[in-house]
Amino acid sequence: MHKHRTNCRFSIFNFLAVLLLCCSAVARASSPGNHGQDGRATAAEEKMTAIKGGDLYTITGGIIKNGTILIKDGKISGIGQNIDIPKNAEVIDAKGKVVMPGLVAATTWLQGLRSSREINKIADSLDPFDFEVSLALASGVTTAFVTATSSPYRRVQSSGENPIGGTNAVIKMTYGDLDNMLVKEPVAENVSISNRQWLGKTNFLLNLRKAKDYLQKLAEYQKAKDKDKKLEEPKKSPELDPYIRLLRRELPARLEAATADDILAALEIVDEFGIRVILEGCLEAWIVAQEIARRGVPLVITPREKQEPRKDISGPSGSTMENAAILKKAGVRFAIVPQVPVFGLGAMAGRDLMALPMEAAFAVSGGLDEQTALEAITLTAAEILGVADRVGSLQAGKDADIIILDGHPFHYRSFVELTLINGKILYDKKQSTYFSHITHDN
């Protein structure tokens, strides 16, 4: 049904399976040319591709029934109901399918990066053949935020009293293709403060004040240096660099703030220094939703995370499944990620990034509208990561990172059938060994 090239590892699996059946012997993996995408990539990019007949969940422009998407040079060149398909275009028939932008994971814990020694630059350590990348494609996740530290919640590399450090990046799951994998690095400052971390917040504030002081002196110096040649340029210690980037609002700070008082403490810092902040966890955000909304701080939340109310405080506390719905009502923007943001074969199925839509669907159970829940795993996540100009919705001009599903993304029975990044098919359910054997009766 789908007319397309098979150009990734899944075709290798398939080929092998057939070969093994035929000879029941050890076989070679593939004929030369069956793996590796470059070589033919350039030719493919010049060619047009059309996805025809599906229901297009555009995210920004509602659902286009029986629509067409045109892809040229890896970008969406046209989208709508009345689109002429050029004769030479490769046509993917998506009749009866759901077509939507590739999912964006606002937090990912990529084990492939973790296993390497200390990483100061993710671009230098990316592995496009990482097994997790192929699992991400099979799960419909095409873009992800990754850090280079040992846990998604301990993002700061130097432990102890240093509350800032380590790098992070937004990557695309371009299996086998290193050149197109990195989107941006870094996209935030990794900050770790909480009332359980000794001196963390103290040092964070101290350095922010030092940096602010330095910037003030620098401004004064630049104003006066022409008049007074004897003036010396103020000195700065290199450890202040990340703080200066925060104060200049070049990068946002990403920090975990689970409880209402953690969130309020972070908001206080926003008020004092005017820095951009992305808060993660935010289990009790519903309690202080108005405060968050007032400052326009975006969140990364996990709707299924639970915690019982605390008996030792007078106000409301603990988790609620209505968290996302209340935040939406207050006007807070948020992305949704699962509690354990990994792609892997271990732990419990349906609770990691391989079932990202399930996490968003749970927010719908708690009263959130479907549109916002979809945005939380596509466009809003992309906005929070600072890559919404390229991904997160089906719009002309954006990267052709597209997934085709056999049903509504929030239906427990739906599967991703096809995943495209930059217009190239990198996953085909039928060709892979992951889910190709699973079919439903209807």
Added chain:
Amino acid sequence: MKKNRIYILLFLSWAWLPSAGTGEEITVIKADRIDTVTSGLIENGVIVIRGGKISAIGADVKIPSTANIIDARDKTVFPGLVNPCSVVGLSGSPGGEPASNPHYRIADELYPFQDVYRRILQAGFTTLALTPGGNGIAGQGAIIRPVGLPPRLLPARRMAGESVDAGAGQTPGGMLITESGLLMIRFEANEKAKKVITEAFESAKKDIASADPKIKPLVRALQGEIPTFVRCGWPGAALHLLPLLKPYEKMKWVLVAGPENYRIAEKLAKAKIPVIFPAQIDFEEFTRNRINVPRILAEAGVKIACVPIMDNAEGHEDFLRQMAELVKYGLDKETAKKSMTIHPAQMLAVDYRLGSLEVGKDANLLILSADPLEVGVKIHQVMLEGKIVYQAP
């Protein structure tokens, strides 16, 4: 009387060792089959050896009257095996951050009196490249004849008051074919490793005439005088490596590959990078699909050399069987033969004297009961530079 007995012992125990070639001795091997590897199979052929080198080879070769004749009827003669990348008998590799230590030489760290070398020689390997470990630029590898002496012979020699200079194999110098045969790099995809490697080569580029032992080997590697071996585990890491080394055009580099590298077979073929890979049938990651990586690489046009799966005496003793298994599962037989002789010799840049049976090359050869890739093949004799160094019991 006691002294005499020691002399006899010494004579017996050293009789198999190659002595410094006199150039006068002529040996002739008459065999049913001579597999030259590079110029086909010669049936009912003759090899004439003078001064440790092959002076004539073919079916119609005149046999000198003074020659010692080795009758290898019903036998196959095959070049001595070459292992291009081993750490056998070396101290464990250091861990730690990537660093630049091009001055580190295996030749200076060699402990030749290890029985393991003799066992490897008896397994048919007449040449071995020993390579340093350590992250980053690890140092210089040595190309050796694996002629170890069992340690127990040492006291006897000392008691007899023998001169130490007793020819090949008995001193570290005699064991060495090339002291600085290659530059070894261990690469992991990270910022630090890239920085260490790039900075080292860039500084060497600026200081080409330097005699500094920390720079000179880098210059030689840059100019392609010695090959550069890069150990690089995963194919993703190799993708980081390719652009890193691309600017150094003269450099002759060889990828010492880990599993899964068949995924970049086409890229390696295009960049003409030869690959060293264990003679192993692998599993595709997280599957039960078995894959013949050497075959995939070879068929994509990559020049391959195979090394034993286990880098120890047992691994080398099992090597021909491992190679036969690769052939059983589809690796071209001639390619398999090349991948254990001439290809590794080419990668080590010693193919002008090793790796095949040709006039002018060292008489390093094996006398086998059958084709080397035949199941159950037996090594009857191993010849190193014209001397029989192993005779099967």
